[in-house]
Amino acid sequence: MRTLVEAYFAAINTEDFDGLAAVFAPDVEIHTTGSDPVLGRDAALAHFRAVLANYPSHTDAVTRWIEAPDAVVCEIAFTGRLADGREIRFDALDVFDAGDDAITRVSTWYDTRSVARQVRG
Known part of the structure; x- marks a missing residue:
């Protein structure tokens, strides 16, 4: 499991979306504080491209x-x-669930107010 999560962070940090796709299950769920869930690998990849x-x-x-x-x-x-x-x-907390050698769910929590303040300037 840790190997999958390490690969996730390596892909996120280098914007390697093929690498990110490789660690996600086809039906992966992305849950982020203050946002609607993102369902499915293609939607998750589009989500991370937009965020990053x-x-x-x-x-x-x-x-x-x-x-x-x-x-x-x-x-x-x-x-x-x-x-x-x-x-x-900012600091965040991520919870990863996995099954069949792929990440099935990522849940992320962070201080949205602090991030919004920083983005607004």
């Missing part, structure tokens, strides 16, 4: 791993730059 387009430079650094046989929880320190060059930083 806002951050020409970005890194999700896992600062803590909590592992179970079919789930992994990661504390994350996100750093990035917006298109105008301003830096953005």
Whole structure:
């Protein structure tokens, strides 16, 4: 399970969408605080392309791993730059579920108010 999640972060951090597709189950679900669920691999890839387009430079650094046989929880320190060059930083918590050697669900929590303040400037 950890290998799948490590591959997920490697793909996110390098915007390797083929690599991201490889770790997602066809029916993957993406649940993010304050947003409607994103259902299915194609929709998930489109979602991440759109989100990451806002951050020409970005890194999700896992600062803590909590592992179970079919789930992994990661504390994350996100750093990035917006298109105008301003830096953005926030902490997040991701929960990954997997089955049959693929990620089936990603749930993400973060302080949406803090992120909105940083994006607005």
